[in-house]
Amino acid sequence: MSVDPIRNDSSGVPRSAGAPEAPDLGELLRASGRGDEAAFARLYDATSSRIFGLALRVVRDPAQTEEVCQEAFLEIWRTSARYDPAKGSALAWMFTLVHRKAVDRVRSAEASTRRDTTYHSKNQPVEHDTTAEAVQASFEARRVRTALDTLTSVQREALELAYFGGYTHTEVASMLDLPVGTAKTRIRDGLIRLRDAMGVGA
Structure with missing residues (x-):
C-alpha cells in the first residue's frame, strides 16, 4: 500500500524543499x-x-x-x-x-554467571539481607513504572531514551527529530513530574 508523505517533521517545522x-x-x-x-x-x-x-x-x-x-x-x-x-x-x-x-x-x-559461581557464593558469609534488598528493588521498580504512567507521551518518550537508553540530550534530540532545547525541556519536565509522582523530596 502507499504511505502518505509527511509534510512536517515531528517538531512541527516544515521540511525544506528537496529534503528527504x-x-x-x-x-x-x-x-x-x-x-x-x-x-x-x-x-x-x-x-x-x-x-x-x-x-x-x-x-x-x-x-x-x-x-x-x-x-x-x-x-x-x-x-x-x-x-x-x-x-x-x-x-x-x-x-x-x-x-x-x-x-x-x-x-x-x-x-x-550466577549459576557458574553458585558453589563459591554458598561458601561465603552473607554480610547483608539479599532478600530484603530484592524486595526493596522490586518495590522501587513498581513505583517508577506507576510514576511513568503519569507522564505525557512526549515526556515519557524523551525520558525513556535518556533514562533507559542512556542517551545524551543531543542524541535524544537527534533521534526524535527535535531541537536540543525542546528535548531538554521534555526531559526536565518529565523528571520534575516523575519526582512529584513518586513523592521525592516531599
Whole structure:
C-alpha cells in the first residue's frame, strides 16, 4: 500500500524543499500489522540503526546486540497490530520493546554467571539481607513504572531514551527529530513530574 508523505517533521517545522521526507513510522507499523511486508521493510530501514544503538547501550556486546535486534524486530512484526498511537509514538513503542529484550538478555547472562559461581557464593558469609534488598528493588521498580504512567507521551518518550537508553540530550534530540532545547525541556519536565509522582523530596 502507499504511505502518505509527511509534510512536517515531528517538531512541527516544515521540511525544506528537496529534503528527504522521513517515513511515518506509525503508519508503517499499522501497515505491518496488516501483514504488509514492504511496509515492515521500510520500517526496518528507517529504525534499525537507532534500535541497534539502544540495544548496544544495554547489552554492550555487539554480537549479542545483533541477536537482540533480530528478536526485537521479529517481535515488532508479530505484535505491530497492537500498537496504539494514543499511548505514545511508534518509535517509543519500539524502543520500549527493544529495551525489554535487551534487559532480558542481560539478565539471562547474569543468571548464567550466577549459576557458574553458585558453589563459591554458598561458601561465603552473607554480610547483608539479599532478600530484603530484592524486595526493596522490586518495590522501587513498581513505583517508577506507576510514576511513568503519569507522564505525557512526549515526556515519557524523551525520558525513556535518556533514562533507559542512556542517551545524551543531543542524541535524544537527534533521534526524535527535535531541537536540543525542546528535548531538554521534555526531559526536565518529565523528571520534575516523575519526582512529584513518586513523592521525592516531599
